[in-house]
Amino acid sequence: MSRRREEFQPLKNDYVRIYDCGPTVYDYAHIGNLWRYLASDFLRRILEYNGYRVKQVMNITDVGHLTEDDLLAADTGEDKMEVAARREKKTPLQVAAYYTKAYFRDRRALNILDPHVVPKATEHIGEMIKIIQGLEKRGYAYHLPDRICYDVKKFKNYGRLSGTNLGQLRVGARLEPIKGKKNPYDFSLWILDPHHLMKWNSPWGVGYPGWHIECSAMSMKYLGPQLDIHSGGEDNIFPHHENEIAQSEAYTGKRFVHYWFHVRHNLVDGQKMSKSKGNFYRLADLEKRGYEPLAYRYLALTNHYRKPLNFTFSALAAAQKALQKMRLLVWQWRQETEPAQKLSRTAHRWQQKFLAAINNDVGTPQGLSIAWQVISSNLPVAEKLALVLDFDRVFGLKLGEWRLQVPPEIKKLAQEREKWRREGEYQKADQLRIELAKKGWEVQDRPRGPLLLPRLPTAG
Numbered sequence: 077m078s079r080r081r082e083e084f085q086p087l088k089n090d091y092v093r094i095y096d097c098g099p100t101v102y103d104y105a106h107i108g109n110l111w112r113y114l115a116s117d118f119l120r121r122i123l124e125y126n127g128y129r130v131k132q133v134m135n136i137t138d139v140g141h142l143t144e145d146d147l148l149a150a151d152t153g154e155d156k157m158e159v160a161a162r163r164e165k166k167t168p169l170q171v172a173a174y175y176t177k178a179y180f181r182d183r184r185a186l187n188i189l190d191p192h193v194v195p196k197a198t199e200h201i202g203e204m205i206k207i208i209q210g211l212e213k214r215g216y217a218y219h220l221p222d223r224i225c226y227d228v229k230k231f232k233n234y235g236r237l238s239g240t241n242l243g244q245l246r247v248g249a250r251l252e253p254i255k256g257k258k259n260p261y262d263f264s265l266w267i268l269d270p271h272h273l274m275k276w277n278s279p280w281g282v283g284y285p286g287w288h289i290e291c292s293a294m295s296m297k298y299l300g301p302q303l304d305i306h307s308g309g310e311d312n313i314f315p316h317h318e319n320e321i322a323q324s325e326a327y328t329g330k331r332f333v334h335y336w337f338h339v340r341h342n343l344v345d346g347q348k349m350s351k352s353k354g355n356f357y358r359l360a361d362l363e364k365r366g367y368e369p370l371a372y373r374y375l376a377l378t379n380h381y382r383k384p385l386n387f388t389f390s391a392l393a394a395a396q397k398a399l400q401k402m403r404l405l406v407w408q409w410r411q412e413t414e415p416a417q418k419l420s421r422t423a424h425r426w427q428q429k430f431l432a433a434i435n436n437d438v439g440t441p442q443g444l445s446i447a448w449q450v451i452s453s454n455l456p457v458a459e460k461l462a463l464v465l466d467f468d469r470v471f472g473l474k475l476g477e478w479r480l481q482v483p484p485e486i487k488k489l490a491q492e493r494e495k496w497r498r499e500g501e502y503q504k505a506d507q508l509r510i511e512l513a514k515k516g517w518e519v520q521d522r523p524r525g526p527l528l529l530p531r532l533p534t535a536g
């Protein structure tokens with residue numbers, strides 16, 4: 077809001093309330109949507125790494141609403157939930173349940189932590205109605221024949237977040253085309269429409285809520301009138317978040333959000349992702365090409381949230397390699413030693429350096445680079461292991477869970493070699509060592525027995 081870097085101060089002690097604008101569940105998420113939730117996950121993990129207790133709430137938008145794209149196209153934009161329901165011959169709630177499940181499958185594959193509460197808009201219509209009634213009572217709402225509108229002129233801070241000037245029409249502003257509204261920026265709180273597929277009774281008649289009221293209602297219900305952090309994509313800034321502020325602050329009389337976290341969008345080969353350009357990807361598309369979801373997570377870590385994430389397959393391949401290398405090293409170290417319980421002064425300094433990097437406006441790229449510096453440092457292995465596993469609480473790459481899978485035929489060759497070696501047939505044993513090397517595997521003789529390692533990828 078202030079457009080400058082500020083020291084983060086929670087409203088209450090060490091407790092942080094985060095509200096994330098969640099997905100509209102009428103279709104699968106694409107990698108750009110997922111990038112935005114990855115960035116939120118990095119933020120949450122960094123706060124937790126710092127010792128804060130975080131409560132994160134993310135809504136599911138399952139009430140159909142007119143979208144900005146629809147509004148550009150026509151006066152009577154079609155409702156995306158309804159379009160999807162017709163397309164798939166399901167009820168809107170079935171559509172929502174299906175895509176919510178798909179969305180959470182993607183999130184979990186990317187190791188994005190589940191929010192503590194995931195409220196659905198359709199289950200909070202009563203709360204929305206109550207706020208609209210409150211706004212009416214306080215003079216912020218007015219009636220038109222087919223809807224209740226928010227009167228932006230009544231709210232003195234309208235436009236502060238996005239830099240919108242009520243006296244001037246914003247270039248490219250996508251506003252609701254409502255007949256009879258007092259100000260171009262006024263927006264719907266409740267739309268009267270007995271023919272809409274999803275509809276509810278209200279004091280004003282049968283209809284459905286406007287776009288923005290659900291986030292005011294659900295954030296207030298689960299986090300109280302004031303949030304520490306509200307996150308969303310940069311496209312949410314205007315009008316969605318501007319309108320959330322207007323509704324919430326007019327209703328409670330309190331400052332709604334202390335810090336806004338807006339994630340820049342995603343590009344593919346430097347271009348906007350779109351279905352018509354054929355550069356539109358879901359996580360499943362990356363998996364089909366042999367990439368792991370966590371490789372995409374690694375790629376996201378290399379990008380700062382205030383820069384667009386430029387997705388390319390060569391960057392993804394490099395991320396996959398680097399991830400593979402990092403976890404193989406960790407696995408190898410774990411075969412040799414336990415992580416150090418106490419850190420030396422040098423190791424502690426690395427940890428402080430890491431903390432400073434990630435605490436500087438969610439500096440995950442710098443944090444990642446410090447992890448690589450630790451890996452190539454001359455710290456004892458037990459300390460490197462302790463540090464990298466500690467850093468992974470923020471990275472979320474599951475480095476400590478990964479196990480090396482050795483193919484059965486490689487295992488068999490190694491066993492045979494071990495047998496020759498024990499029998500003193502060193503020449504035969506060496507033959508098998510060479511054969512294993514040709515297949516990309518190295519045998520190291522350790523006190524606990526032979527250790528098989530794949531050749532390390534060169535990225536890093």
Ligand SMILES: [Zn+2]
Pocket residue numbers: 096097098291316
């Ligand atoms: Zn929202």
